[in-house]
Amino acid sequence: MSDHRQVSSSPSFFNNPRNRSIIYQALLILGLGYFFYSIVSNTLANMEARGIKSGYDFLFTTAGFDILMSLIPYDATHTYGRTFLVGLLNTILVSTIGIILATIVGFVMGVAHFSHNLLIRKVAVIYIEIFRNIPLLLQVFFWYFAVLAALPGARQSLSLGEVIFLNVRGLYFPGLVAQTGATFVYAAIAVAITSIYLLRRWAKKRQDRTGQQYPVFSTSLAIMFGLPLMALIFTGFPFTFDIPELKGFNFRGGITVIPELMALTLALTMYTGAFIAEAVRAGIQAVPHGQTEAARSLGLKERRIMQLIIVPQAMRVIVPLLNSEYQSLVKNSTLATAIGYPDLFTVFVGTTLNQTGQAIEIVFMTMAVYFVVNMTISFVMNRFNTSVALVER
Amino acid sequence: MKRMISVIATGLALGLSFGAQAGTLEDAVKRGSVSCGVSTGLAGFSQKDENGKWSGLDVDVCRAVAAAVLGDADKVQYKPLTAKERFTALQSGEIDVLSRNTTWTHTRDTSLGLNFAGVNYYDGQGFMVSKDLGVKSALELDGAAVCIQAGTTTELNLADYFRANGITYKAITFDTSDQTRAGFESGRCDVLTSDQSQLYALRIGLKDPSAAVVLPEVISKEPLGPVVRQGDDAWFNIVRWSLMAMVEAEFLGIDSSSVDSAKADGNPSQKRLMGTEGDAGEKLGISAEWAYNIVKQVGNYSESFERNVGQGSPLKIARGLNAQWNNGGIMYSSPVR
Numbered sequence: 161m162s163d164h165r166q167v168s169s170s171p172s173f174f175n176n177p178r179n180r181s182i183i184y185q186a187l188l189i190l191g192l193g194y195f196f197y198s199i200v201s202n203t204l205a206n207m208e209a210r211g212i213k214s215g216y217d218f219l220f221t222t223a224g225f226d227i228l229m230s231l232i233p234y235d236a237t238h239t240y241g242r243t244f245l246v247g248l249l250n251t252i253l254v255s256t257i258g259i260i261l262a263t264i265v266g267f268v269m270g271v272a273h274f275s276h277n278l279l280i281r282k283v284a285v286i287y288i289e290i291f292r293n294i295p296l297l298l299q300v301f302f303w304y305f306a307v308l309a310a311l312p313g314a315r316q317s318l319s320l321g322e323v324i325f326l327n328v329r330g331l332y333f334p335g336l337v338a339q340t341g342a343t344f345v346y347a348a349i350a351v352a353i354t355s356i357y358l359l360r361r362w363a364k365k366r367q368d369r370t371g372q373q374y375p376v377f378s379t380s381l382a383i384m385f386g387l388p389l390m391a392l393i394f395t396g397f398p399f400t401f402d403i404p405e406l407k408g409f410n411f412r413g414g415i416t417v418i419p420e421l422m423a424l425t426l427a428l429t430m431y432t433g434a435f436i437a438e439a440v441r442a443g444i445q446a447v448p449h450g451q452t453e454a455a456r457s458l459g460l461k462e463r464r465i466m467q468l469i470i471v472p473q474a475m476r477v478i479v480p481l482l483n484s485e486y487q488s489l490v491k492n493s494t495l496a497t498a499i500g501y502p503d504l505f506t507v508f509v510g511t512t513l514n515q516t517g518q519a520i521e522i523v524f525m526t527m528a529v530y531f532v533v534n535m536t537i538s539f540v541m542n543r544f545n546t547s548v549a550l551v552e553r
Numbered sequence: 554m555k556r557m558i559s560v561i562a563t564g565l566a567l568g569l570s571f572g573a574q575a576g577t578l579e580d581a582v583k584r585g586s587v588s589c590g591v592s593t594g595l596a597g598f599s600q601k602d603e604n605g606k607w608s609g610l611d612v613d614v615c616r617a618v619a620a621a622v623l624g625d626a627d628k629v630q631y632k633p634l635t636a637k638e639r640f641t642a643l644q645s646g647e648i649d650v651l652s653r654n655t656t657w658t659h660t661r662d663t664s665l666g667l668n669f670a671g672v673n674y675y676d677g678q679g680f681m682v683s684k685d686l687g688v689k690s691a692l693e694l695d696g697a698a699v700c701i702q703a704g705t706t707t708e709l710n711l712a713d714y715f716r717a718n719g720i721t722y723k724a725i726t727f728d729t730s731d732q733t734r735a736g737f738e739s740g741r742c743d744v745l746t747s748d749q750s751q752l753y754a755l756r757i758g759l760k761d762p763s764a765a766v767v768l769p770e771v772i773s774k775e776p777l778g779p780v781v782r783q784g785d786d787a788w789f790n791i792v793r794w795s796l797m798a799m800v801e802a803e804f805l806g807i808d809s810s811s812v813d814s815a816k817a818d819g820n821p822s823q824k825r826l827m828g829t830e831g832d833a834g835e836k837l838g839i840s841a842e843w844a845y846n847i848v849k850q851v852g853n854y855s856e857s858f859e860r861n862v863g864q865g866s867p868l869k870i871a872r873g874l875n876a877q878w879n880n881g882g883i884m885y886s887s888p889v890r
Contacts, residue, residue, distance in 0.1 A: 211783050212644065212666035225708040226724040236712035309739035328740045329698060408696045409686075409743045410723070419741065420725075500726045500736075506703070511726065514637050514704030517665040519644075 203520070218516045219244070225511060227502045229418050240512050247507035248529060254421060254503060255490045255533075258428035262489060263482070265429055266436025271466070273441045284437065291434040297495055299431055304423035304499040311419075314410055323403050331417040332404035341398035348391035355387075356380045420501035424493065432489045439481035443474030475548040483541035487534045504529060577649050577781070577788035578622065578838060586628040589615035590648040593633045593729050596754035597862040597870070598654050598674075607631050613857040614652040614673055614779050616850065617795040621843040626850035635728055637704040640665050643782060650792050651780040654748065656706045661780075670792040672778040673854075674862075675874040675883060677771035678710050679749040681756060684766050686743060691770040695720040700733045700742035702726070710773040711746055734758055737765075748775050753868050791837050794889075798844040801826055801886035802853035804877055809852045816845055826889045833889050844889070854884065 173179055207214050219241035226236050231249040234242055272284035291299070309328060312318065317327040325332040363374040392398075404414030447470050455465040494505035504526060513522045581587050591599035591611055599609040607615075607629075616626040632648050643651045644666055654676075655661075657669040682688045691714070701707050703726040715722050725742050727733040734755050737745040745755065749771060756762050779796060781789050802808070805823050807815045816827035824830040827848075828841035835841060851857060862870045876882025 207666070209784065210644075210666035211663070213664040224712055226712050226722070228723060228725055236716060305735060305739070309735075309741065313740040409694075410696055410698060412696065497728060498732075500703070500728070500732075502726070506726070510637055510703050510728075511708060514640070515660070515709065517640055517661070519641055 207520075213516075213518060214521065215518075216521055218518055218521075223512070223515070225515065227507055228500070229421065229502055240516065243507050243512050244504070244525070247502060247504035250502050250507070251490075251493055251496075251504040251529075252533070254424055254428070254493050254496065254501065257425050258432065258489050258493065259486050261425065261429040262432035262436055262485070265433030266485075267440055269433065269437035270440025270444070273437065274444060288434045288437050291430045292438070296427060296431050296492055297498060300423060300427040300495050300498055303426045304419065307426075308419040308423050314406065317406075317411075323401070325404055325411060327411075328419065329410060329416075330419050331422065332411045332414050333417075334404065335402040335413070335415045336399045337402050339398040339400060341395035344395050345388055345391045345398065348387045352383050352387040356383055359383070418501075420496070420499050423499055424496050424501045424503075427495075428489055428492060431492070432485055435485050435488075436482065439478050439485065440474070442481070443476075443478035444470055446477045447473045472548070473550075476545070476550055479541060479545045479548055483538060483545070486537050486541065490533055490537065491530060577785050578791060581622055581649055585623065586630045587615060587619040587622060587650065588630045588632060588648045589618070590632045590634045590639055590642050590651040590653055591615065592653045593635055593731070595654065595730055595751060596757055597750065597866055597868045598754070599631075599633075599652070601631075601633075608861065610674060610857060610861045611652040611654060611777075611779075613799075613851050613861065614792075614796055615650065617799055617847045618650055618779075618792055620846040620850045621791060621795045621798070621837075622839055624840060624842070624846050626846070635704070636702055637728065640667065640780075643667060643780060646782070649781070649788070654751065654777045655780055656748075657776045657778050658706060666783045667780050668783050668789050670779045670781055670789060671796045672776040673796055674750065674777045676748040676750050676775040676777050678707055678746060678773040678775060679752050679771055680768040681737070681745045681747075681752045681765050682743060682768060683737075684764050688768070691768050691772070692718060692720070694722065694744055696722070697744050698723040698725055698742040699744045699746055700725050700727065700736040701746055702730055702733050703728055705747075706773070706775065707747055714772045730755060731758075748777070750862065750868075750870060753870060754862075757867050787838055791839060794833075794837060795843075795847060797886045798826065798847050798889070799851065799854040799857060800877075800884050801889055802844065802848045803855040803884075804879075804886060807848055807853060808856055809848055809850075812845060812848045822889070831890070 174183075204214060220239055222236075223238055223240050223243050224236050227234055227243065227246050229250060230246045231253060232242075232246060234246050269284045269287055272280050273288075275281050275284070311326060311328045314327050314329055317325040317332075319325045323334050359379060360376055363376045367373055402413045404411040404416075451469050451473065452465055455469045460468070493503055496503040497506040497510055500506065508522060509526050513519055516522070589612075591607065591609075594600050595609070597609055598611045599607060601607050612629075612631070615629045615631070619629045620626040632642060634642050634648075634651075634653060636653075639651055639653055639655065640661070642648050650670075651667075652673075654674070655669075656676075657672065661667060662669055680691050680694070682694075688694065694715075699711060699722050701711060701724060708724070708726070711722070711724065722744075723742075725736060727736055730747070730751065733745060733747070736742055737755075738759060745752070745765075747755065749767065752767050756765050756767065759765055779792055781792050802812075805815075805819075805826060807819070807823055807826070812827070815823040816829055819827065819829075821830060825833060827845045828834050828843065832841070834843045837843065840846070852860070858872065858875060859865045862868045863872065872880070872882055874882050875884055878885040
């Protein structure tokens with residue numbers, strides 16, 4: 161009898177739930193693998209049957225077209241691989257500027273929402289409601305075709321002291337050309353940043369220990385400007401200006417910010433800034449009012465309450481929201497194609513795809529890029545989130 | 554489980570449908586219309602009027618194919634496409650024929666899985682500048698900002714031309730020709746470059762057409778024509794010969810008003826084209842009256858040209874290269890026999 165019981169309690173191989181689940185999962189993986197394999201091989205076979213070229217060889221052939229703006233040397237004799245890089249860098253440029261500006265605008269407007277000044281409060285509300293509720297594409301068109309296109313032509317440029325020019329072709333300002341000795345100035349800037357960081361740490365420790373405060377902000381300001389200025393004076397200003405000049409049709413020399421970049425940055429900043437402002441508002445409102453009252457009863461000033469009590473606690477609500485706003489901004493930057501800013505989407509999925517016809521490869525590469533960029537943002541923001549999360553003791 | 558199976562089945566069907574090379578002709582007949590890719594709006598070539606009716610030289614090719622295949626030139630579904638979208642739309646089977654001022658080039662013919670069925674307009678790339686710049690030749694354009702449409706041969710020719718002549722420029726690329734024109738009008742660029750025919754069409758759309766001039770230089774060869782998918786030879790033949798029939802009708806002196814008399818008692822060549830003699834339609838797998846329907850409903854090439862881009866239109870483009878071969882042009886149809 162006991163033998164029988166022994167047999168029935170250890171089920172046969174296929175009745176063992178562990179084995180069964182392994183078998184089912186293996187079958188599912190095999191099925192999925194076959195599914196994707198058949199899609200890929202089917203596509204390849206059909207493309208070959210129709211005489212459509214495939215593969216990544218095109219990346220090494222000459223592109224033969226020019227790009228309006230490039231952060232690396234590029235002309236029509238470079239390869240399609242290079243156009244990919246040019247587009248990628250332009251996308252990263254507009255996204256980075258957009259993220260920084262949108263964060264500033266968002267925080268200012270989000271905090272302004274709680275201002276005791278009625279006018280400031282209303283400005284914040286109106287800004288948020290306007291820019292959050294209008295489609296981004298429309299805003300891109302607004303800045304490009306309504307605002308920037310209304311600027312005067314090259315020969316009637318608006319100018320600031322004959323060194324900075326603004327016209328329908330863009331914003332022109334003098335470039336700095338480094339001469340010998342410029343390294344000292346760069347070094348001074350690096351030293352300034354490091355010492356400010358150290359000063360802040362020291363000041364915080366001292367305050368924790370003794371309760372005495374140190375004027376960190378004004379000292380930092382003095383270091384940030386003082387050190388490089390001293391370096392400039394000692395080295396005898398080792399820079400020359402490259403001032404833009406009207407030659408022929410256009411301004412030459414200096415640094416040019418093309419209107420496409422300006423319009424796209426403005427649109428992305430104002431649009432995303434409105435959402436960030438709402439995130440900031442939500443974060444601040446999530447801090448119970450009792451916290452403010454408690455801080456007040458301790459005799460803290462309003463600014464210090466914001467800095468020490470509200471913002472640190474609000475951050476744990478704000479950061480996860482910021483993460484998705486940043487990712488949206490990067491994805492929204494593809495609207496560049498509407499106004500011809502040469503970002504990755506315009507240059508690669510637009511022109512390159514059209515000239516080579518290799519849709520699958522190009523679309524796949526571009527999707528991979530946005531995926532990687534957004535995963536990186538997400539990774540960084542998650543690390544940041546961990547650092548601001550409530551530490552439970 | 555049932556849902557999962559249906560999801561997988563849909564996925565498989567999608568993967569497989571890419572390979573479905575069914576006869577385009579059968580599909581068009583079953584659907585009762587020809588699906589034709591045209592531009593998003595280009596005066597003279599493909600444009601929509603206020604009643605939603607399409608017209609233009611490229612539209613007439615679509616109409617000719619519909620007349621040949623379905624006996625009714627109005628049975629066309631128009632799909633407006635940007636330059637960037639056009640080839641993908643054709644490759645994926647969204648349209649049956651692409652008739653959208655598309656330049657016949659080696660790369661497009663050999664590596665995109667497409668075939669060019671002929672040429673309905675011989676064009677060349679030119680430049681338009683605003684008059685007050687005082688520019689007389691393209692060689693004076695050093696340092697100019699140039700507006701172009703993305704995804705065109707124009708982009709490549711432009712780079713070649715400026716490089717070959719050692720002059721610099723800034724390329725400002727837009728998606729549609731309307732945006733290109735807006736860029737030119739706002740002063741974003743000094744020069745607008747495109748096929749010459751398009752320059753005339755874009756110039757009419759300017760607020761003040763007389764403020765812009767088209768420079769004399771023609772820097773490239775741009776044979777424009779209808780395109781079909783590779784691998785469906787029967788359909789390729791139909792599109793090629795629909796276009797040829799219009800050119801041949803002009804050569805044989807048949808137009809939409811004389812088409813009935815040519816059919817009844819024309820000379821042997823006319824009767825062969827009109828289907829009263831021979832079996833030209835049968836060989837194409839369509840009605841014997843295919844060419845009769847084309848000329849009757851769409852007109853011959855000359856009629857289509859003059860109506861859309863020539864003297865009967867605001868564009869007033871001269872026939873030039875697009876005249877018949879015996880009239881100083883290079884329009885030439887193979888004989889129907």
